[in-house]
Amino acid sequence: MSKALVVYSGGQDSTTCLFWAKKHFDQVQAIAFDYGQRHLVELTAAKQIADNASVPIHIFKINLLNGVSHNALTDQNMKVEKEQTGDRPPNTLVEGRNMLFLTYAAIFAKANGIKDLITGVGQADYSGYPDCRNEFILSLNQTLNLSMAMSFRIHTPMMWLDKSQIWRMADELGVFEIVREQTITCYHGIKGDGCGNCPSCKLRNRGLKKYLESKGK
Numbered sequence: 001m002s003k004a005l006v007v008y009s010g011g012q013d014s015t016t017c018l019f020w021a022k023k024h025f026d027q028v029q030a031i032a033f034d035y036g037q038r039h040l041v042e043l044t045a046a047k048q049i050a051d052n053a054s055v056p057i058h059i060f061k062i063n064l065l066n067g068v069s070h071n072a073l074t075d076q077n078m079k080v081e082k083e084q085t086g087d088r089p090p091n092t093l094v095e096g097r098n099m100l101f102l103t104y105a106a107i108f109a110k111a112n113g114i115k116d117l118i119t120g121v122g123q124a125d126y127s128g129y130p131d132c133r134n135e136f137i138l139s140l141n142q143t144l145n146l147s148m149a150m151s152f153r154i155h156t157p158m159m160w161l162d163k164s165q166i167w168r169m170a171d172e173l174g175v176f177e178i179v180r181e182q183t184i185t186c187y188h189g190i191k192g193d194g195c196g197n198c199p200s201c202k203l204r205n206r207g208l209k210k211y212l213e214s215k216g217k
């Protein structure tokens with residue numbers, strides 16, 4: 001029986017991954033992290049969606065991530081930048097987040113006899129987050145294998161898909177409405193179509209518009 005673990009956040013990409021995983025593996029579990037993000041509604045949404053999909057979800061607290069550096073997703077006093085400026089990544093970047101999430105996920109996976117890890121990161125709509133790049137995932141995969149003497153396989157079904165293609169995938173998986181109505185991608189923690197103004201909403205809604213237009217809706 002094939003088993004997989006999805007790194008889950010309750011957002012558009014990881015929710016689509018969750019259902020992608022259900023299609024490709026017999027037994028799917030999800031792991032999510034409370035890292036002091038502003039909006040715990042994200043985790044509530046993640047739990048609800050996972051429960052409805054009959055996917056066991058394990059939520060762990062890793063508050064340290066919030067203490068060692070500052071960013072707009074965990075620091076209530078920092079405003080989310082509307083647009084990216086200059087060469088540096090946007091202030092919503094949580095340094096090291098994907099590396100830590102995948103590392104904890106791998107530790108959990110090994111303890112539970114799981115080799116296949118799934119993450120919704122991608123670089124098609126490159127947002128300036130270095131740990132969303134394929135190069136990083138390949139490197140971490142190797143490091144995790146070496147560190148735990150395991151042959152993990154990190155799957156990134158969204159790696160080369162832009163947002164409109166991710167909407168298409170959700171539709172093909174039969175979960176378009178679930179993703180549209182129940183996920184939270186908005187930096188202000190608003191479910192579904194979100195606030196419409198933050199960079200994350202703009203990206204998501206632009207992709208949705210493009211997908212709906214391509215379908216002739």
Ligand code: ZN
Pocket residue numbers: 185186187188189190194195196197198199200201202
């Ligand atoms: Zn928003």
